[in-house]
Amino acid sequence: MTNQIDYEEIGLKVGLEVHQQLDTSAKLFCQCKPELFKEEPEITFLRRLRPTQSELGQIDPAAYFEFQKGVKILYEADRQTACLVEMDEEPPHPLNMEAVETALTVALMMNATPVDEIHVMRKTVIDGSNTTGFQRTCIIALNGTIKVGQKTIPIQHISLEEDAARKTGEEGTTIRYRIDRLGIPLIEVATAPAINSPKEAGEVALAIGKILRATGKVKRGLGTIRQDLNISIKNGALTEIKGVQELELIPLVVEYEVQRQLNLIKISEELKKAEARPEDLKEEFFDVTEVFRQTACKVIRKALEKGQKVLAVKLPRFVGLLKRELMPGIRLGTEMADRARFWGRVGGIFHTDELPAYGITVQEVEALRKVVNAQEQDAVVFVADTIENATDALKAVLERAREAIKGVPEETRAANPDGTTRYMRPRPGAARMYPETDIPPIQLTEEHINKIRQYLPELPEQQLQRLMREYGLNQKLAKQLMDSEYAELFETIVKESQVSPTTVAAFLTETLKALQRERVQIEKVSENRLREMFNAVALGELTKEALPEVFTWLAQHEDKSLQDAIQSLGLKLLSEKEIEEIVDKAIQANRENIEKREKEAFKLIVSLVMREVRGKANPEKAIEIIKRKLEKQEGS
Numbered sequence: 001m002t003n004q005i006d007y008e009e010i011g012l013k014v015g016l017e018v019h020q021q022l023d024t025s026a027k028l029f030c031q032c033k034p035e036l037f038k039e040e041p042e043i044t045f046l047r048r049l050r051p052t053q054s055e056l057g058q059i060d061p062a063a064y065f066e067f068q069k070g071v072k073i074l075y076e077a078d079r080q081t082a083c084l085v086e087m088d089e090e091p092p093h094p095l096n097m098e099a100v101e102t103a104l105t106v107a108l109m110m111n112a113t114p115v116d117e118i119h120v121m122r123k124t125v126i127d128g129s130n131t132t133g134f135q136r137t138c139i140i141a142l143n144g145t146i147k148v149g150q151k152t153i154p155i156q157h158i159s160l161e162e163d164a165a166r167k168t169g170e171e172g173t174t175i176r177y178r179i180d181r182l183g184i185p186l187i188e189v190a191t192a193p194a195i196n197s198p199k200e201a202g203e204v205a206l207a208i209g210k211i212l213r214a215t216g217k218v219k220r221g222l223g224t225i226r227q228d229l230n231i232s233i234k235n236g237a238l239t240e241i242k243g244v245q246e247l248e249l250i251p252l253v254v255e256y257e258v259q260r261q262l263n264l265i266k267i268s269e270e271l272k273k274a275e276a277r278p279e280d281l282k283e284e285f286f287d288v289t290e291v292f293r294q295t296a297c298k299v300i301r302k303a304l305e306k307g308q309k310v311l312a313v314k315l316p317r318f319v320g321l322l323k324r325e326l327m328p329g330i331r332l333g334t335e336m337a338d339r340a341r342f343w344g345r346v347g348g349i350f351h352t353d354e355l356p357a358y359g360i361t362v363q364e365v366e367a368l369r370k371v372v373n374a375q376e377q378d379a380v381v382f383v384a385d386t387i388e389n390a391t392d393a394l395k396a397v398l399e400r401a402r403e404a405i406k407g408v409p410e411e412t413r414a415a416n417p418d419g420t421t422r423y424m425r426p427r428p429g430a431a432r433m434y435p436e437t438d439i440p441p442i443q444l445t446e447e448h449i450n451k452i453r454q455y456l457p458e459l460p461e462q463q464l465q466r467l468m469r470e471y472g473l474n475q476k477l478a479k480q481l482m483d484s485e486y487a488e489l490f491e492t493i494v495k496e497s498q499v500s501p502t503t504v505a506a507f508l509t510e511t512l513k514a515l516q517r518e519r520v521q522i523e524k525v526s527e528n529r530l531r532e533m534f535n536a537v538a539l540g541e542l543t544k545e546a547l548p549e550v551f552t553w554l555a556q557h558e559d560k561s562l563q564d565a566i567q568s569l570g571l572k573l574l575s576e577k578e579i580e581e582i583v584d585k586a587i588q589a590n591r592e593n594i595e596k597r598e599k600e601a602f603k604l605i606v607s608l609v610m611r612e613v614r615g616k617a618n619p620e621k622a623i624e625i626i627k628r629k630l631e632k633q634e635g636s
C-alpha cells in the first residue's frame with residue numbers, strides 16, 4: 001500500500017454534504033413532535049414498494065429493480081411522533097417557518113444569498129424510507145463561502161429537507177421502517193468539490209458543524225448529523241459515499257476511497273496489459289452442479305439439498321486479481337460479491353482466487369476449471385442458488401469485471417463504521433426532482449432577511465476570541481468550552497456567581513469529561529442544578545473541591561435537591577468556631593512535637609487539620625485560623 005500519497009498530484013477532489021437535524025418544536029410539514037420513540041409501535045401498516053415515475057416520464061432503474069423484487073414495507077408509528085401526513089394519507093401542512101429561519105441564519109453566517117422564493121421539490125426515494133416514494137426538499141440559499149484556516153471553501157447551497165424513516169429490521173422481502181424520524185427538519189449544507197486532502201475534508205466538516213451549532217438550534221448526539229462525500233481522483237471516477245455519522249471518520253473514509261481508486265486503476269492497467277477485453281467477458285454460464293455433488297462445502301451442500309444449482313462463469317485473464325486488496329478487508333472479489341448480492345439476491349459468491357477453502361478441494365477446483373474450459377490466467381466465479389438468482393448474480397459479476405478493465409465505476413457506496421465502504425446502488429441519473437404541488441412557493445422578503453441578519457449569532461472564531469478576551473481563558477480551555485455543550489451556560493454561571501471563569505470552565509469541560517469516563521451520566525444533572533452548585537460556592541456554602549462529588553451524587557439522584565446532596569454527603573460547611581476547635585485539638589495533641597520542631601510545626605498541623613476538614617471548609621480559611629492559633633502559642 002502506498003504510504004505517502006501526493007493528493008495534489010493525483011487530483012483529489014472532495015465535495016461534502018452535511019445533513020444536520022434541527023431542534024425545532026415541530027416537524028417540517030406537520031405539528032408532530034420531532035422525536036424518536038423506543039416503545040412498541042401503536043400503529044403498523046404495510047405498503048408495497050412501487051417505482052415512482054417522475055413527471056418527466058423517467059423511471060429510476062434502481063427503483064424499478066427493487067419493485068421487481070417484490071419488496072414490501074412494514075411501517076411502525078406512534079401517535080406522538082406521526083400523523084396522517086407521515087402516513088401519506090393527508091397532504092403536507094405549510095413549511096415550518098422556525099426551520100426556515102434557522103436555515104436562513106446558517107445561510108447568512110456562510111455569506112450565501114437567500115433565494116427570492118422557496119420552492120418545495122420532490123426527490124425520488126427508492127428504498128421505502130419515505131411513505132410517499134419521494135423526499136421533500138427546498139433550496140434556501142445559494143453561493144456561500146466559509147473560511148477554513150487560510151482557505152475559502154465555496155458553499156453551493158443550503159437546503160431544508162425532511163428526514164427519512166429509519167430502518168429497524170428486515171425479514172425476507174419485508175423491510176421494517178419506523179416513521180418517527182420521517183419529517184424531522186434537516187438542514188443540508190453542500191460544498192463545492194474544492195477539498196483536496198483527507199485532512200482538509202475533516203476540517204471543513206468540523207467548521208460547518210461549528211457554524212450549525214452556533215445557531216443553538218440543532219440536535220446533538222449520534223445519528224443527528226450525517227455526512228455524504230463525493231470523491232474523485234484523476235483517471236478515477238466520482239464515488240458518492242453516504243451516511244458517515246462520525247466526524248472523526250471523514251479523513252479515513254477519503255483516504256480509503258483514494259486507496260481503492262488507485263488500486264482499481266492499477267488493476268485496470270494490468271488487465272489492459274494482459275489484453276483483457278470487455279467483449280471477452282461473455283454471458284456463458286456453466287452448470288457445474290455435478291462437480292460439487294459430493295462436496296464438503298456446507299454452503300453448497302445446503303443449496304443442493306434445496307434442489308438449487310451451482311452456476312459458474314469464466315473471467316478471462318483475471319487470475320490473482322480478485323484477491324487483490326483495494327482497501328482494508330475489501331478485495332475486488334468483495335466488490336463482485338456485493339454486486340451479486342444486490343442484483344442477484346444471493347448470499348455470496350465463490351471464486352478460484354480464494355480456493356481451495358471452505359471445504360472445497362483442489363480436485364473440485366481442477367474439475368471446475370475443466371468444465372468451464374478455464375486457462376491458467378483465467379479466474380472462475382460460481383454461485384449456488386436458484387438458476388434465476390444465480391444467473392442475475394453472475395451477470396452482475398460480469399458487469400463488474402467489465403468495469404474493472406475500464407477502471408473505476410461510478411457508484412453510490414455506504415460508509416461502514418470502520419471507515420471502509422460497501423456497494424449501495426448505481427449512481428442515480430438526473431431528473432430525480434420534480435415540484436411538490438401541494439405546497440405553494442414561499443416568498444422571502446428583504447425585510448424578513450434583514451431582521452434575521454440583525455440577530456446573527458457570533459461566528460465560532462469570533463466567539464473563541466471573545467471567550468479568551470472577556471474571561472481571560474487560555475486558548476485550550478476556550479476551545480474545549482466551545483466544543484462542549486456548555487459555552488452559553490458558562491457565561492451565565494460566571495455572570496451570576498462571580499466564581500473564577502477558569503474554575504467554571506475547567507469544571508464544565510475537563511471535570512465533566514473525566515466524570516463521564518467514570519460512567520457518571522452527566523446529562524442527568526440539569527443546567528439549573530449546575531447554576532445552583534456554583535452559586536453555593538460563591539455564597540461559601542460549598543467548596544469548589546466538593547463540586548465533582550456533589551455532581552456525581554446529583555446524577556445518581558435525579559429528583560433530589562442540592563441541599564439534599566450537601567446533607568447526604570456530610571458536606572455541610574463547618575462554622576469558624578468548629579474549625580477553631582479542630583485546630584485547637586490538633587495543636588493540643590501535638591504540643592510536644594510543636595515545641596521540639598518549631599519550624600515544621602505549621603506544616604504538621606496543616607496536614608492534620610486538612611485531613612479532617614477537607615470538603616467541609618474553605619482551605620484558605622482553615623490555614624488562616626491555624627496561622628493565628630500558632631502565633632498565639634508562640635506568644636504565650
Ligand SMILES: [Zn+2]
Pocket residue numbers: 027030031032081082083084085086
Ligand atoms: Zn405528523
